[in-house]
Amino acid sequence: MTTVLILGAHGQIAQLAREQLLTQTDSQLKLFLRKANRLSIRDVQREQIIEGNTTNQAALVAAMTGVEVVYANLAGSNIEQQAQSVVTAMQSAGVKRLIWISTLGIYDEVPGRYGQWNHQMLDNGYLPTYAAAAKVIEESDLDYTIIRPAWLDNHDEIDYEITHRHDQFKGTEVSRKSIAALVTHLIQNPTEANRDSLGVNKPNTEGDKPKWY
Template sequence: MKIVIVGGSRGTGARLASLAQGEGHEVTVLSRSGSTVASGVETLKGDAADPEVAARAVAGADAVVVTVGGAKGTSRQRSAVTRAVVAAMQEAGVRRLVVQSSLGAGASAAQMPALVRVLTRVVLASALADHDEQESVVVRSDLDWTIVRPAGLTNGPTTGDWTARELTEGAKGFGSIPRGDLAACLLRVLEDDSTVGRALGVSNR
């Protein structure tokens, strides 16, 4: 599969790029820095919120994963990038999209304990508003999308033990997850057509 990772020069995106490349996928990473991620991974430098940059990146892809974080001095970077990527995919006829959001975005706040939910909305108000807008862009698209909402991200060792679930029957998803486990989850979700049209909370619990 030819996979384009937007925002994959570091963090979860870089781990996903290395993992996917190691499993035989053809991987391209688009980032502002254009930093080399791993041997065999193609790197592109540019701002994915620029429609022309996004169009060049997704051309010929089988699937796109958006793992972009917030940019300094920009309050809506995630949603701006996702909007440009979605438009580029629609124009190019690329269907499969996986987007990394955050637990607490959209209706998933109900998966968090009440006190944590309130504190999160205060401390991360700007970031969650960006994720809310990002998710809205994705859901309104006609693409084959999946939204992945990790709990608290850590740089701890990869465990290989994670759970992804929808907001159903009062399921609780609060906890944490190392970036390595989130990367593994994103790749499995990307390869699983049964996750299309679903928003999944993911943690080590």
């Protein structure tokens, strides 16, 4: 039985991962978010809700008591600061395994016209800050996996393929449910993809941009 701390537990992917973890595993879940009233307990035997801010070191360290895996589903203009706070807290608490949701394009790994379009959409403060956050994690001693999803949709499907840190990114889109499934898989297989950065896309979705644009 694994105890998982979910940071940003109200996020869409985090809620899908929570559902999969409750139905497919016996993991204990600590649900960390800024406003606790946004969530309610589904399983009183396996879940705990913790209100807090990821920039609060003391709150993070306390939440990590007894935790084996930290899954961070965070966002915001201060994402680099949040990354540093999470890394420092994990080091203080003695927790090694981190699953971190980022975005495609942080290594300039998206080729061709799709890469150009992605830059146009995300360069305005988004890609640089997420790239800086990933660098903080990669320079740590943690057993991290960074996940870089393609553009996200809400399709009720699990269908994805993976590229690695030094590969070119592939397709243009992927479902949030697929990313949640990958997170669930990594929690169940904690030695897989350690110190790697995974690009995730739905197969056969190559193009100049996602089809809904």
